[in-house]
Amino acid sequence: MNLLLDVQFDDEEPPGSPDGTSAQSLSDLTAGVPDEDQLLAWATAALNGRTPFDAPELTIRLVGNDESQSLNYQYRGKDKPTNVLSFPFEIPVGVPLQLLGDLVICIPVVAAEAEEQGKTAEAHWAHMVIHGCLHLLGYDHINDEEAEEMEGLERLILAELGYSDPYLDEAP
Numbered sequence: 001m002n003l004l005l006d007v008q009f010d011d012e013e014p015p016g017s018p019d020g021t022s023a024q025s026l027s028d029l030t031a032g033v034p035d036e037d038q039l040l041a042w043a044t045a046a047l048n049g050r051t052p053f054d055a056p057e058l059t060i061r062l063v064g065n066d067e068s069q070s071l072n073y074q075y076r077g078k079d080k081p082t083n084v085l086s087f088p089f090e091i092p093v094g095v096p097l098q099l100l101g102d103l104v105i106c107i108p109v110v111a112a113e114a115e116e117q118g119k120t121a122e123a124h125w126a127h128m129v130i131h132g133c134l135h136l137l138g139y140d141h142i143n144d145e146e147a148e149e150m151e152g153l154e155r156l157i158l159a160e161l162g163y164s165d166p167y168l169d170e171a172p
Helices: 037-045 065-076 107-116 121-136 144-160
Strands: 006-011 056-062 084-090 099-106
Touching: 006 037, 006 107, 037 056, 037 107, 037 144, 056 065, 056 121, 065 084, 065 107, 084 121, 099 107, 099 121, 107 121, 121 144
Parallel strands: 006 056, 056 099
Antiparallel strands: 084 099
16 A cells, blocks of 8 residues: 655644643644654554555644634534544545545644653554544444444554553543
């Protein structure tokens, strides 16, 4: 599989930090953000053998709290920023495109969650990219059965990459 990845940054306004204050600069905000090669490796691990495409296309947009909150409210009715949003692309029948869709990942939320959960930023970023990619493939966690399947696949992919179980220390 040859994944084509487009990484975009929210550069319209300085994204806020988890406590609502503004970041001082884009470089401050992106200090703990993985590079494009790492994002590509995680997305490839999640998609390899699970997509019908031989050269799928994926966009990952890295944003601050404001854009995440706006999109989360617009598409999910939740008025708060969230870690990752997935927007699968619905390809019209007969159109030879290999677009999977878009992931929108909120930098401050991922950083705060990693710290709160006692995880390394790298491990949590890997989890969020894999989690988002699985959503693009149709996996979900709305009910217990779906959650068990999706989380099991996340654990498997992360373990193959050398990361520990992201759900190990979470309460039931």
